[in-house]
Amino acid sequence: MKKLVALVLALTLALTATAAFADIRVSNLKVEIDAALKEYAAEYSKTAGFNVEAYSVGGGADYSGSVKAELQAGNMPDIFVIEGLGGYNVWKDYIADLSDTEFAKNTSVGFVVDGKTYGFPVAVEGFGLAYNKDLLEKAGIDPATLTTTSALRAAFEKLDGMKEELGIDAVVSMATSVAGGMTWVTGNQNFSAYLSCGLPYGDMTVIDQMREGKIDRERLTAYANFVDLLFTYSDQEILLNGNYDQNVNAFATGKTVFCHQGNWIDPSLAAMKEAGTEIPAMGFIGEVMFDDQEITGLMVSAPSWYVVNSQSPNKDEAIKFLEDMVATEAGQDYMVNKAGMVPAFSNVTLEPAGDLSKDVMKAAAAGDIYSWGFGYMPDGFGQNNLGPIFELLAQKAITVDQFVDMVEAEFAQIPALLESAQ
Amino acid sequence: MGRRHRLVNALFLAPAVLSFSLVMIVPFFLGIYYSMTDFNGVRSVLTFVGFDNYKAMFSEPAFLYSFLITVEYTVINVVLVNVVAFFLSLLVTSNITGKNVLRAGFFVPNLIGGIVLGYIWQFIFNNVLTDLGKNLGIAFLEKSLIGNKDTVIWAMSFVNIWQYAGYIMMIYVAAIQGIPQNLMEAASVDGANFWTRLWKILIPMMANSFTITIFLTLTNSFKMFDLNTSLTQGGPAGMYMLKAVKTSEMLALNIYNTAITKNLWGQGQAKAIMFFIMLVVISLVQVSINKKREVEM
Amino acid sequence: MQAAGVQSRTQGSHIRHVAGKWIKVILAFLLFLLFMAPFILVVINSAKTAVEISFSPVSLPTNWGQMGTNITNTLNNPNFSYWSAFRDSTVITFFSLLVIVIASAMCAWVLVRNKTWWSTMIFMVLVASMVIPFQVVMLPLVQWLRMLGNFFGITLSGTYPGIVLCYLGFGMALSVFIFHGFIKTVPLELEEAADIDGCSRAGIFFRIVLPLLQPTAVTVLILNGIWIWNDYLLPLLVLGSNGQVQTLPLAVSMFAGSYIKQWDLLLTSTLLAMLPIIILFIFAQRYIIKGMVEGSIK
Secondary structure (H helix, E strand, C coil), X not given: CHHXXXXXXXXXXXXXXXXXXXXXXXXXXXHHHHHHHHHHHHHHHHHHCCCEEEEECCCCCCHHHXXXXXXXXXXXXXXXXXXCHHHHHHHHHHECCCCCCHHHHCCCCCEEECCEEEEEECCEEEXXXXXXXXXXXXXXXXXXXXXXXXXXXXXHHHHHHCHHHHCCCCCEECCCCCCCCCHHHHHHHHHHXXXXXXXCCCCCHHHHHHHCCCXXXXXXXXXXXXXXXXXXXXXXXXXXHCXXXXXXXXXXXXXXXXXXXXXXXXXXXXXXXXXXXXXXXXXXXXXXXXXXXXXXXXXEECCCEEEEECCCCCHHHXXXXXXXXXXXXXXXXXXXXXXXXXXXXXXXXXXXXXXXXXXXXXHHHHCCEECCCXXXXXCCHXXXXXXXXXXHHHCCCCCHHHHHHHHHHHHCCHHXXXXXXX | CCHHHHHHHHHHHHHHHHHHHHHHHHHHHHHHHHCCECCCCCCCCCCECCCHHHHHHHCCHHHHHHHHHHHHHHHHHHHHHHHHHHHHHHHHHCCCCCHHHHHHHHHHHHHCCHHHHHHHHHHHHHHHHHHHHHHHCCHHHHCCHHHCCCCHHHXXXXXXXXXXXXXXXXXXXXXXXXXXXXXXXXXXXXXXXXXXXXXXXXXXXXXXXXXXXXXXXXXXXXXXXXXXXXXXXXXXXXXXXXXXXXXXXXXXXXXXXHHHHCCCXXXXXXXXXXXXXXXXXXXXXXXXXXXXXXXXX | CHHHHHHHHHHHHHHHHHHHXXXXXXXXXXXXXXXXXXXXXXXXXXXXXXXXXXXXCCCCCCCCHHHHHHHHHHHHCCCCCHHHHHHHHHHHHHHHHHHHHHHHHHHHHHHHHCCCHHHHHHHHHHHHXXXXXXXXXXXXXXXXXXXXXXXXXXXXXCCHHHHHHHHHHHHHHHHXXXXXXXXXXXXXXXXXXXXXXXXCHHHHHHHHHHHHCHHHHHHHXXXXXXXXXXXXXXXXXXXXCCCCCCCHHHHHHHHHHCCCCCHHHHHHHHHHHHHHHHHHHHHHHHHHHHHHHHHHHC
């Protein structure tokens, strides 16, 4: 018995000794930059005088829930990610004020509440309908003309009739399924088009209305018709059961002409190219959800922000890590070249390599952009409440009108949800 | 009883009673309190809301739907797991070669956790079966069975039967082996055929086992979570009471999503307590019915 | 005439018998194949590249060497820390089992040997608690652990001691119940004799009773062991999905939960996660089946 007790004690001690914590833990939401971020953190740790450890939580996983679990586990990261006001409200007791930092002055898309900057924009990202340049050319369609829903419909019909000639399975690659973890594409990103597409950048009209639990029926109907058009011409298997990989692969291998995704697929495409797949030339058109208004711009925003845990004992080191990412050459190289992100800071001049990222940067430079609004929805609302409605529309289980009614019914809960999150 | 004796008693009980109280008793009562608050998992000041959370769940289509499919799933599994397991137990207790290999093979899925199995079966449903369907021209399989709201519960049940039948089978095997051999032989000599022996001797003699296996399959199916979360995440979407619901989101997953994903811990906790009450009621009913039948047999 | 009829009848039943036997064998074989199919699919697809898997998930691999590559890639993948998860799962399971067996045996023994109102009450509460589903206590538990940790100045959430404490508490009911049933059948005489010989109360338990409990202890170990090793929700809530301590099911779900679903690596990761328990099963099959069945029947 004595021996046993001694053994247990020895083992316990050995275990507590090995579980040494890194000085700074960075929780990352963008799985696609995982490797680059880890490498940068490791390099940075060599000279910084403290350790930085980065780890990723998948986009399909529930990010906020996972940080919550870490808080419960007494294991809160020093730097973590919020995706908007919903996250800010949940976490505000744990978010440090970053207004005095250099990077806050060099960006126009920091996360700002009441004039104070709280979030470091991870990157500028944009989405829309990515298209395959070669296939459109072959079909004799000029992407510059695709600015209204009816123009898009005509193009889809034409392409659908040329399936065999073009060697495609379907016109669009898009995924909606709950099971495939794709509700973030529909319920969050795509739905942002309803919230802000065609409005001046940062316009809050539709968002404020949403936060009061109301819809703009005409606008939502136009949007729903546009989404329905995309679904109708989508590869049905991918639409209903596909995951991110299938969604991107079908497009990247020329099996579809369009793909509803953002420039964040550039690194995946680059990796496929490296592995020997031939990747076509690409570009973006916008969310052309109207017939009476031409849309040429893209949905561009800083979709997520790094925030610093204000209750961390290593708060200052965490801020320094972020400062250096923007200020140093190594940091800029990491953001633009290694991670393939579109930088959100005016002092960074490097240009991204991917086709889609270039289009996003072009749109951003021209100011032809619409902000993302999904961060203003209550936590988990887009994925949990709206996601299944999109899937129903994809299944053709509901009509466009029913879609509008169901979104309206979900919206009615928003004021209560927002209040309970306060 | 001396003081030392009492001290030893106390010391011996302490680890069990303390740990049990810390993780079961206290959280249980704390949970009843949380279920009447607006707790969101982070904030520290709670507002008491009485039974609001309980009322809310009954007007929430997603929860009602979860309840319905949980009942459906439970009924399917109580019946099929037991039928399959009983059949398997007859097979592996008959004079067949390789009995032990068969038993081990049927039993082994039970050792693997539901999370891991869920991913494997997701691959099978989405990739393997659709591939077979296309190549062999089986229309039924061409579309993923877990992507269709009419088949998803059956697909999940299939996996559960695969995972759980071998375990229940072993309980039946133990029961069959406990039946005196001469009883069956005597019946056989008397000219009773297989079916008569099965209905008149075997099944009545195993009544006690059925009480256990039905209880196990009932509670196991009703509480199902791991497989649900890794296989379907609740998808695909469907319509219920004019609302979009996740057609394979069973109660345990609905509770988890309410509390963790949507930040409504109070509501999640209220659902959990309702879940507990339902579980107690149905298992009490089941056990008392089975016990009565045991006596009749 | 009559004799011939009997003969043909027996012949007919003989043929039926033989045919029936073959049908049974074929049926058994097909069922066995069906039960093994998922495992076979995991193994063959773990030896294919992602492209091969997407083109033909059922064909045999062209190059088994690919399995080595997949295993190396999986083990080296930054999003899947197999070895540390394996270590954490082992440590958690080992220590939980150790404390569960000792604590529940001690408790059951005291409860059986003292027939008083409190022993009956403790036993009844334990048994009754078995119907409480984990969902009811999980949310308050994580809060409560944090409060407890703050109060005592130790971290219970996200640490080995915290999760072992949880398993100790949650494992108590069934384990005490099983030991209780067995100890009732152990005759008192042995203990009385030892008592007369001047053996202390604790000594009686550790020297006389505990060795007798060995077969039952195996049952308790197996039942709790399989549960703890495979458990998902409790570690998810107590350890967090990305904590310093991460069990194997958590590691697999984190790896698979990211939306970049690489089936070649994912299937290999499930293979790696299943391997330890399958190996254990091959060596201790008899005990495992017996333990799990007995645990449920009692």
